[in-house]
Amino acid sequence: PRRILSGIQASGALHLGNYLGALKRFTALQDSGAPCFLFVADMHAITVWQEPEKLAAQTREIAAAYLASGLDPAKSVIFPQSAVRAHAELAWIFNCVARLGWLDRMTQFKEKSGKHKERASVGLYTYPVLQAADILLYKATEVPVGEDQKQHLELTRDIAAKFNNDFGVPGFFPLPDPLIQGPATRVMSLRDGQAKMSKSDPSDMSRINLTDDADAIAGKIRKSKTDMGVMPAPDEALDDRPEVKNLIAIYAALSDQSREQVTAEFAGQGFGAFKPKLAELAVSSLAPVTAEMRRLMNDPAEIDRVLKSGAERAAEIADPVVDEVKRIVGFWRA
Ligand code: AQP
Numbered sequence: 001p002r003r004i005l006s007g008i009q010a011s012g013a014l015h016l017g018n019y020l021g022a023l024k025r026f027t028a029l030q031d032s033g034a035p036c037f038l039f040v041a042d043m044h045a046i047t048v049w050q051e052p053e054k055l056a057a058q059t060r061e062i063a064a065a066y067l068a069s070g071l072d073p074a075k076s077v078i079f080p081q082s083a084v085r086a087h088a089e090l091a092w093i094f095n096c097v098a099r100l101g102w103l104d105r106m107t108q109f110k111e112k113s114g115k116h117k118e119r120a121s122v123g124l125y126t127y128p129v130l131q132a133a134d135i136l137l138y139k140a141t142e143v144p145v146g147e148d149q150k151q152h153l154e155l156t157r158d159i160a161a162k163f164n165n166d167f168g169v170p171g172f173f174p175l176p177d178p179l180i181q182g183p184a185t186r187v188m189s190l191r192d193g194q195a196k197m198s199k200s201d202p203s204d205m206s207r208i209n210l211t212d213d214a215d216a217i218a219g220k221i222r223k224s225k226t227d228m229g230v231m232p233a234p235d236e237a238l239d240d241r242p243e244v245k246n247l248i249a250i251y252a253a254l255s256d257q258s259r260e261q262v263t264a265e266f267a268g269q270g271f272g273a274f275k276p277k278l279a280e281l282a283v284s285s286l287a288p289v290t291a292e293m294r295r296l297m298n299d300p301a302e303i304d305r306v307l308k309s310g311a312e313r314a315a316e317i318a319d320p321v322v323d324e325v326k327r328i329v330g331f332w333r334a
Helices: 016-030 052-068 086-095 100-104 107-113 122-136 147-166 214-222 242-254 259-266 271-298 300-329
Strands: 004-009 036-041 076-080 142-144 177-179
Touching (some): 004 016, 004 122, 016 052, 016 142, 016 242, 036 052, 052 076, 052 271, 052 300, 086 300, 100 122, 107 147, 122 147, 147 177, 214 271, 242 271, 271 300
Parallel strands (some): 004 142, 036 076, 142 177
8 A cells, every 4th residue: 555754854944945845745645645644853853963942843843834835634644753762763773784885875974974074973874774764664655755865765775675685574664665756856056056955055045945035035036046048948958057947947846837838938038037927936835835834833732733643643553563673673572
């Protein structure tokens, strides 16, 4: 049976990349009828320093974003990762299945640890192992994520296959498929078409935050980097125009069209005509989501109810799986 699972880190500010690469797509998948598990990755968040007095609020904020973008707690299980103990237990066992050489190849660790690798937390290094536990605990079959998570999903499949093989339990863990689809699987910075839109970019002008108001969104799009040309024809290759390609992808994803439809509509027009249309579309798409997030954040009791019941429902699935894994590994039990 199909089972969909994904998560977002509780590390503050969500941006348009998270919205188009992840949030917006979860809702479509939920409505396809498959059971969905969406968690707030607070254990992943602390792989880099998080202020303890802010972490719970950040967790509620991601939960609010799930609800505001259309996830229905009656259909989807929404929960904080740290509230289901099985995640940590299975992650430890997987730390003993995954090989150092596999983790050494992970590009996200190389990017996030920067020049001073020896000062990064050990958790940042084993981040993808915890991610494998998150996914396999629920025997998820499909994992909707942005392009940046592709390598981690491959590692999850490697861990599942090695576990099944080493312990002689073929098919115990299914090999999950990444769902990296749609026109905006990798939203790029508004200032640099070669860099991913990311919350760790020091320039706030590089990204649209879900908390930005209409003026801020319009200003960032107006000042976004383009080039001396005009909007491309549908058959034009855009490899040497990454910023233009990115704006078209954003427009396509926000308006639920293909890139071809968007280029056909704007071909030959100047950016002075296209950018205001894009700004209008971004504001009208994001405003209802951010307004609903604000409303929910004003009354944390509602969010807390969703998270508490989600954690209970998640544990009902995860606990028997981790118990079975402990039996397979050979741990003592009475
Ligand atoms: N630029 C992006 N385009 C498309 N999808 C993206 N995602 C992240 N950035 C983009 C997807 O959003 C989901 C949540 O990701 P996360 O919890 O791992 O957040 P993150 O990757 O920490 O977000 P940032 O901005 O990328 O953080 P930093 O700057 O710390 O690296 C995932 O499905 C991810 O693919």
